[in-house]
Amino acid sequence: MTDTSQELVELITDLASDSTLPVAGDLPGLWPKLIELGLTTVGVPERAGGSGGTLHDLVVLVRTLAAQGVSTPLAEAALANQILGESGGEIARSTIAVVGHTGGSDAITLSAVPWARHCERLVTVNEDRVGVIDLTAPGVAITPGTNLCGDARDDVSVPANAWQELSGPSTAADVLGRLALLGSAALTGAIEGTYGLACLQVQTREQFGQPLIEIPAVAANLAELKVALLESGSALDRAVESVTLEATGRTTVDPTAVTARIMASRAGTRAARIGHQLHGALGITREYPLHHYTTRIWAWRDEPVSESRWLACLGELALSQGEHALWETLTA
Incomplete structure (x- = not known):
């Protein structure tokens, strides 16, 4: 870990230490501080009104927030602002959504848009086009909703003429690759948080006069949870080397990003199951923080694109x- 990455981890850990779980659909209390520190424009050049930095910096921030059990729109806001900055658009309170529409004469209805009620701009991306919607424009209707872990996932209805295509150096494939990478970072962070709680549980709780970790079956489960974290983290690290803000113009999504996203989803499913097994009834109580991680894993593993769609994408790339080309890419 670089000095910069370590500083970012320490910053987020310190900010999250006093964070409380907000009402479902609301922003956490530390969100204004993240904006004040310029973290929602990480990856946007300073000349475009951003904070500078790299995609790797954003990955560290997203992973650390998730490892602290905090949900924010940081990944969506920063990525949307990157796209707006590249296209010469105005940086604002922004979010991003993967959609199926390409514009048309009818009204556009988008489902489960992340944090839409808190934003002014919505960047949209599908397989071949990137666009933007002004959420403050007349005729825009936002219906609040939440996902399993209480993150805002709102339905948005807009007139067709409110959607405008964006042009810039990044293609739709570039944007989808970044989304896959950041989704992998969030899931890896949630797995990390689950593992940390599981370690504490089995080392401090006793059964039959000894710590739970002394029971072979418990130790084996904890080891499997650690393997899940290592698998997800390794795939993420490999993808970070390939997916950068400078790597633009792709016609297909980066296969390392797709692989990292799939690995994170699968590792997360195993981690959540094992985490609850190691905690027993304690793990399902609202007072205990395990659900801050496992409900996020269950929600995020299929957002904004499901694991099955990423698997289909990887198959198409192969x-x-x-x-041979795909294997060389994934193992380089």
Whole structure:
């Protein structure tokens, strides 16, 4: 870990130490501080009104927030602002959503848009186009909703003419790759938090006159949870090397980002199951923080694109590139 990364981890850990769980759909109390520190514009050049920094810096921030059990729109806001900055658009309170529409004559209805009620701009991306919607424009209707862990996931209805296509150096494939990477970072952070609580539980709680960790089955489960974290983290680290803000113009999504996203989803499913097994009834109580991690894993593993769609994407990449080319990319 670089000195900069360590400083970012320490900053987020300190900010999150006093954070409390907000009402479902609301922003956490530390969100204004993240804006004040310029973290929602990480990756946007200073000349475009941003804070500078790299995509790796944003990955560290997203992972650390998730490891602290905090949900924020940081990944969506920063990525949307990156796209707006690249296209010469105005940086604002922004979010991003993966959609199926490409514009048309009818009204556009988008489902489960992350944090839309708190934003002014919505960047949209599908397989081949990137666009923006002014959420403050007349005719825009936002219906509040939440996902399993209480994050705002709102339905948005807008007139068709409110959507405008964006042009810039980044293609839709570039944007989807960044989304996959940041989703992997969030899931890896949640797995990390689950593992930390599980370690504490089995080392301090006793059964039959000895710590739970002394029971072979418990130790084996904890080891499997650690393996899940290592798998997700390794795939994330590999993808970070490939997906950068400078790597633009792709016609297909970066396969390392897709692989990292799939690995994180699968590792998260195992981690949540094992985490609850190691905690027993304690793990399902509202007072105990395990659910801050496991409900996020269950919600995020299929947001904004489901694991099955990422698997289909990886299969398409394998067919288009050939087995040997894909293998060399994933193992380089």
